[in-house]
Amino acid sequence: MKLEEVKYARPDIVGFENAVKDALGAMQNMTDYTEFKKHFLAVNKLSKEFMGAYTIVSVRYSQNTADKFYEEEQNFFDEVLPRFQKVSTDFTNMLLDSQHRAQLSSEYGSQFLDLAELSRKTISEEVMPLLQKENVLVSEYQKLTSQIKIEFEGKTYNTSGMAPLMENTNRDYRKGASKALYSEMLKNQPELDRIYDELVKVRSEISSKLGYKTFTQLGYDRMGRTCYGPDETAKYREFVLKYITPRANELKTKIAKTLGIETPYQYDGLLFPDGNPTPKTSPEQMISDAQVMYNELSKETGEFFNMMQEKGMLDLLNRENKSPGGYCTYVDAVKSPFIFSNFNGTSHDVDVLTHEAGHAFQCYCSMHFELGEYYFPTSESAEIHSMSMEFFAWNWVDKFFLQDTEKYKLGHLMKSFLFLPYGVTVDEFQHRVYENPTMTPEERRKVWLEIQGKYMPWVKYDDAPFLENGGRWQNQGHLFFSPFYYIDYTLAQLCAFQFYKKMNEDFKGAWKDYYDLCCAGGSKNFLELLPIAKLSSPFEESGFKATADFVFSEIDTMFSQFNNKAQA
Numbered sequence: 001m002k003l004e005e006v007k008y009a010r011p012d013i014v015g016f017e018n019a020v021k022d023a024l025g026a027m028q029n030m031t032d033y034t035e036f037k038k039h040f041l042a043v044n045k046l047s048k049e050f051m052g053a054y055t056i057v058s059v060r061y062s063q064n065t066a067d068k069f070y071e072e073e074q075n076f077f078d079e080v081l082p083r084f085q086k087v088s089t090d091f092t093n094m095l096l097d098s099q100h101r102a103q104l105s106s107e108y109g110s111q112f113l114d115l116a117e118l119s120r121k122t123i124s125e126e127v128m129p130l131l132q133k134e135n136v137l138v139s140e141y142q143k144l145t146s147q148i149k150i151e152f153e154g155k156t157y158n159t160s161g162m163a164p165l166m167e168n169t170n171r172d173y174r175k176g177a178s179k180a181l182y183s184e185m186l187k188n189q190p191e192l193d194r195i196y197d198e199l200v201k202v203r204s205e206i207s208s209k210l211g212y213k214t215f216t217q218l219g220y221d222r223m224g225r226t227c228y229g230p231d232e233t234a235k236y237r238e239f240v241l242k243y244i245t246p247r248a249n250e251l252k253t254k255i256a257k258t259l260g261i262e263t264p265y266q267y268d269g270l271l272f273p274d275g276n277p278t279p280k281t282s283p284e285q286m287i288s289d290a291q292v293m294y295n296e297l298s299k300e301t302g303e304f305f306n307m308m309q310e311k312g313m314l315d316l317l318n319r320e321n322k323s324p325g326g327y328c329t330y331v332d333a334v335k336s337p338f339i340f341s342n343f344n345g346t347s348h349d350v351d352v353l354t355h356e357a358g359h360a361f362q363c364y365c366s367m368h369f370e371l372g373e374y375y376f377p378t379s380e381s382a383e384i385h386s387m388s389m390e391f392f393a394w395n396w397v398d399k400f401f402l403q404d405t406e407k408y409k410l411g412h413l414m415k416s417f418l419f420l421p422y423g424v425t426v427d428e429f430q431h432r433v434y435e436n437p438t439m440t441p442e443e444r445r446k447v448w449l450e451i452q453g454k455y456m457p458w459v460k461y462d463d464a465p466f467l468e469n470g471g472r473w474q475n476q477g478h479l480f481f482s483p484f485y486y487i488d489y490t491l492a493q494l495c496a497f498q499f500y501k502k503m504n505e506d507f508k509g510a511w512k513d514y515y516d517l518c519c520a521g522g523s524k525n526f527l528e529l530l531p532i533a534k535l536s537s538p539f540e541e542s543g544f545k546a547t548a549d550f551v552f553s554e555i556d557t558m559f560s561q562f563n564n565k566a567q568a
């Protein structure tokens, strides 16, 4: 079935509630496992159908925000989802306390029960009003930042629209753009401080009511981390400081030299004197080149991409009334993942075709699981699939970048490497914040500068009081809406680097390991998934060092080759 052929009917919430309550009552004291399982699978199927209808509504509404019918349906779901959640939670709690738990676990794997157990710890009747308050603050942040408008050179931008301007080849232009952005941010700093301060306080209150010492562990539990905690991430940040920071510092100096800049400032995001790489072909051409790429990469990716196209599961081009941004989701009625995006002619379009397609391919490989819980893994594992697919695509990116291909590859590696110190700065900052919830906003911003100075000693600011005040993180939404999420990108990057190393030695072998990982989906936790892909844990020093050594020497070689050629 194609996406456009899927018939939608509004699900019956009362019917759903009653069915789950009936099952719950029947299963409570059921001694027969076979009978118990039958009810379990039936409720699972009902939930899947209910959420499947919701997915159809949000997909169709995002495809056409002028569609009044789906707008109405979207409102319906906003209203009934808390009820769905409530009865689903009751059902899951019954499973966790049931005498059949061990048998369920041995048949379906323990991961879905482990995750449910963690998630149960993160919530209680008593904290419901506080959770609502937390949501209101998050919405306030989103509203505030989306309303910030920056006037620059006769045009109006939002904050994310300013990032590409810092890559302009004209330094005065970059400096002007930076000034425009950060003077606007400075006006909003008191509000940003207030919102974050209240978030820290409410999160600390929630954690103490739930019996946690601080919010930190609650943050980890919310992320579904069943196999590592703050001690492991602290050790990991040490590795970044030891093996990445000094080399990133060296790299920054070398880049500045090629740019002819003595001291690089916050507005010098440029990597190459004649500009960062951009795709050279039309969006339509890029999609048809991606189809060739996936058919050549492997049998499985070929089948995947052809199916996505045939079933209308790629909505990538810009169109009137489409909602902004992009996402990847699973549509049960079509039995396929779906990718939504708005192509804009920058290298972002290539990322959609590689990174987002990596997420979608993993989901496609995991559809064999009976439990929908296993279609996507926790986020540090999920980002391995997407970030590694970016590297598997390297043999074909010349189709998109033509004469900029070498520049793209070098830029891709450098950006990924330079990202790690920033990623752990964001992480350590949050640990400090939630361990000391009574700090004032000014003290917090000082802590940011201190940690940033440790991991990114090269950062220097010019004419930007907002940043000099330690405000850099206030532009990073994750700290507001997904506390402790950020480290996941860096953990996954370390794993993607291992795939990069492996594909240089044995491409076919690397692909096989990657495919095995995709097929395991979310059926296991992060540390159990790694051996399936023959990856070493980022929490182990020797593997970390070997990966960092390899990637840095690659950058070093490519950097010299690229700049010698440029000079010749």
Ligand SMILES: [Zn+2]
Binding pocket: 355, 359, 383, 386
């Ligand atoms: Zn991703």
